[in-house]
Amino acid sequence: MKNLHGLSGGWSHGASAGSSRLVNRHEVCIINALPLTEQEELTFKEVASGVQQYFVGDEGLDKDLSSELTDKATVILGNLQVSQVKRCKRIAWMQTASAGVNNYEVDGVLPETAMITSASGAYGQEVSEHMFAMMWALMKRLPNYRDQQRENIWQDRGPVATVRGAKVLIVGTGDIGSHFAQLVKAVGGNTIGIRRDVRKAAPGIDTMFGFKDLDKLLPQVDVVALVVPSSPDTYHILNRKRLSLIRSHAIIINAGRGDAVDCQALAEYLAAGSIGAAGLDVTEPEPLPKDHQLWNEPQCLITPHIAGGYHLPQARTQAINIALDNVQRYLSGLPLRNRMR
Amino acid sequence: MKNLHGLSGGWSHGASAGSSRLVNRHEVCIINALPLTEQEELTFKEVASGVQQYFVGDEGLDKDLSSELTDKATVILGNLQVSQVKRCKRIAWMQTASAGVNNYEVDGVLPETAMITSASGAYGQEVSEHMFAMMWALMKRLPNYRDQQRENIWQDRGPVATVRGAKVLIVGTGDIGSHFAQLVKAVGGNTIGIRRDVRKAAPGIDTMFGFKDLDKLLPQVDVVALVVPSSPDTYHILNRKRLSLIRSHAIIINAGRGDAVDCQALAEYLAAGSIGAAGLDVTEPEPLPKDHQLWNEPQCLITPHIAGGYHLPQARTQAINIALDNVQRYLSGLPLRNRMR
Numbered sequence: 145m146k147n148l149h150g151l152s153g154g155w156s157h158g159a160s161a162g163s164s165r166l167v168n169r170h171e172v173c174i175i176n177a178l179p180l181t182e183q184e185e186l187t188f189k190e191v192a193s194g195v196q197q198y199f200v201g202d203e204g205l206d207k208d209l210s211s212e213l214t215d216k217a218t219v220i221l222g223n224l225q226v227s228q229v230k231r232c233k234r235i236a237w238m239q240t241a242s243a244g245v246n247n248y249e250v251d252g253v254l255p256e257t258a259m260i261t262s263a264s265g266a267y268g269q270e271v272s273e274h275m276f277a278m279m280w281a282l283m284k285r286l287p288n289y290r291d292q293q294r295e296n297i298w299q300d301r302g303p304v305a306t307v308r309g310a311k312v313l314i315v316g317t318g319d320i321g322s323h324f325a326q327l328v329k330a331v332g333g334n335t336i337g338i339r340r341d342v343r344k345a346a347p348g349i350d351t352m353f354g355f356k357d358l359d360k361l362l363p364q365v366d367v368v369a370l371v372v373p374s375s376p377d378t379y380h381i382l383n384r385k386r387l388s389l390i391r392s393h394a395i396i397i398n399a400g401r402g403d404a405v406d407c408q409a410l411a412e413y414l415a416a417g418s419i420g421a422a423g424l425d426v427t428e429p430e431p432l433p434k435d436h437q438l439w440n441e442p443q444c445l446i447t448p449h450i451a452g453g454y455h456l457p458q459a460r461t462q463a464i465n466i467a468l469d470n471v472q473r474y475l476s477g478l479p480l481r482n483r484m485r
Numbered sequence: 486m487k488n489l490h491g492l493s494g495g496w497s498h499g500a501s502a503g504s505s506r507l508v509n510r511h512e513v514c515i516i517n518a519l520p521l522t523e524q525e526e527l528t529f530k531e532v533a534s535g536v537q538q539y540f541v542g543d544e545g546l547d548k549d550l551s552s553e554l555t556d557k558a559t560v561i562l563g564n565l566q567v568s569q570v571k572r573c574k575r576i577a578w579m580q581t582a583s584a585g586v587n588n589y590e591v592d593g594v595l596p597e598t599a600m601i602t603s604a605s606g607a608y609g610q611e612v613s614e615h616m617f618a619m620m621w622a623l624m625k626r627l628p629n630y631r632d633q634q635r636e637n638i639w640q641d642r643g644p645v646a647t648v649r650g651a652k653v654l655i656v657g658t659g660d661i662g663s664h665f666a667q668l669v670k671a672v673g674g675n676t677i678g679i680r681r682d683v684r685k686a687a688p689g690i691d692t693m694f695g696f697k698d699l700d701k702l703l704p705q706v707d708v709v710a711l712v713v714p715s716s717p718d719t720y721h722i723l724n725r726k727r728l729s730l731i732r733s734h735a736i737i738i739n740a741g742r743g744d745a746v747d748c749q750a751l752a753e754y755l756a757a758g759s760i761g762a763a764g765l766d767v768t769e770p771e772p773l774p775k776d777h778q779l780w781n782e783p784q785c786l787i788t789p790h791i792a793g794g795y796h797l798p799q800a801r802t803q804a805i806n807i808a809l810d811n812v813q814r815y816l817s818g819l820p821l822r823n824r825m826r
Binding site: 269270273274276277278280281283284286287289290291292293294296298299300301302303304305306307308309327330331430431432434435439440445446447448450454455456457458 | 610611614615617618619621622624625627628630631632633634635637639640641642643644645646647648649650668671672771772773775776780781786787788789791795796797798799
């Protein structure tokens with residue numbers, strides 16, 4: 145709960161002293177749909193003492209809430225179903241448990257004046273670590289050795305690679321991309337970033353380029369890591385032509401959006417040996433159809449979109465800490481962290 | 486070839502100025518059984534100009550050498566078969582391409598006065614990286630996801646773990662153990678070392694203990710990494726009783742000697758869920774018999790003793806650089822690096 149008493153610390157410096165205005169606690173009604181332990185629930189009660197707060201648990205996400213509750217709620221914590229959110233007409237602020245808030249930004253879901261804040265920052269560690277683990281596993285041929293193990297075969301599979309000294313291209317350098325870059329750097333790799341605004345630095349990135357430089361960079365690198373958000377610009381950013389620019393020993397890691405990669409073309413390139421390997425936590429479509437070629441491609445390692453979520457318990461704690469911090473800020477009239485709207 | 490011109494650098498400070506005595510190059514005859522590229526062969530020729538040097542390649546390791554050659558050889562570079570080494574009666578110095586030199590220290594293999602130097606230091610990176618990759622893969626359940634992939638199953642396998650903040654016990658803190666500790670530290674793990682001489686520090690180890698503390702430490706850690714050398718003391722150092730002290734979420738990594746772990750007991754504990762997972766690059770015996778229970782244990786990841794050797798090309802280069810440096814030292818009458826006898 146490191147942010148619990150952090151109001152006087154780093155996060156509040158954005159507030160100008162004059163803008164603080166205390167919220168009237170009696171007018172606030174919170175629907176709390178965060179996945180909390182009993183202890184954490186107590187902490188939320190403490191922080192919001194004097195405020196009506198209904199804990200619906202994360203099972204509440206799929207459940208119909210009573211009209212009594214939806215009619216009076218002014219704050220939502222957690223990713224309630226969009227259909228439920230729509231029923232809450234008095235919402236002034238919504239805090240998601242996810243890094244993305246796309247679903248709730250759509251017109252008509254929330255009142256126009258409602259603020260939206262995200263849990264951005266909570267998932268950088270878990271997603272980047274999953275990518276890091278996949279990259280190392282592929283470099284050391286662990287999926288191939290696992291396949292052999294299934295057939296009780298003890299046989300050398302030849303040379304392996306290393307992250308040390310490798311050139312790692314990271315497409316998308318937000319929270320996750322930057323975390324990943326820092327892991328790569330920590331073990332001796334070189335990092336090249338691609339982002340929309342080249343002037344914006346990201347911790348862990350040695351050199352930053354724009355998307356227009358992608359074609360030039362692809363033939364130079366040992367790893368291509370994709371963590372782009374879902375947007376029309378990122379659809380098939382690794383299309384058939386770009387995949388052909390990647391070197392035959394190189395590894396692709398995708399943990400952003402599945403359709404950032406043309407999965408059909410990727411399967412063909414992997415089968416032909418013109419790309420070294422791929423580690424995909426996201427695919428196009430999802431789930432990957434039973435008969436998709438990628439399932440049976442030895443050089444492709446597939447995990448079922450589990451890099452994020454709360455698979456690493458620390459991520460859940462971090463997301464909850466962000467929400468808790470924002471509840472304190474909201475009730476104190478301070479600017480909210482991770483404000484998206 | 487960073488050591489090629491390094492004689493005046495770090496490695497030579499052990500030489501007292503007066504002890505230098507030039508070797509008479511005409512009396513030296515080298516059997517070079519290192520796995521060299523043509524370019525590297527030229528470098529060895531250059532460095533040993535005026536010296537008879539026979540390049541037998543690493544295929545030579547298993548081949549009968551001519552009596553003419555074995556009769557006049559005074560230096561062996563590379564791991565010639567013991568039977569061939571025995572035939573060379575005039576050897577003054579042998580440089581192995583391996584970190585271990587056990588086979589050549591046996592009485593009667595080399596003349597009593599012959600020096601032996603190893604390639605210790607060349608394999609720290611590759612073996613430690615393989616251990617690191619196995620640890621991450623097991624923490625993120627990649628072997629389980631690979632098994633699912635083989636059956637085209639898209640299904641969440643639940644929580645994962647992280648090296649960040651984990652307590653990693655490293656048993657054996659020589660070159661490989663120390664390299665591994667540094668990787669663990671680089672990504673935020675905590676390292677505890679066990680070695681014979683507690684007063685000897687090792688880079689990357691936070692706290693050092695002796696072997697007598699092993700039983701006390703095992704129930705406290707998240708990872709137990711074994712990189713002990715082969716010796717009577719290390720046989721079944723993780724025996725049935727000690728395995729019972731390890732926590733049910735903990736991961737065992739073994740890349741030292743196979744019989745450091747009681748593999749039969751390990752298989753039973755993994756099957757019972759009382760140990761989290763194991764990554765074994767070495768087993769008892771090797772190769773692991775076709776019908777051994779460990780092959781089919783989902784929580785055990787097996788690789789066929791390939792962490793070392795020259796699987797990472799950089800390791801070969803490093804081993805060759807050590808040999809090359811020592812040839813220069815030998816011909817200049819300077820103390821040899823990595824002297825084992």
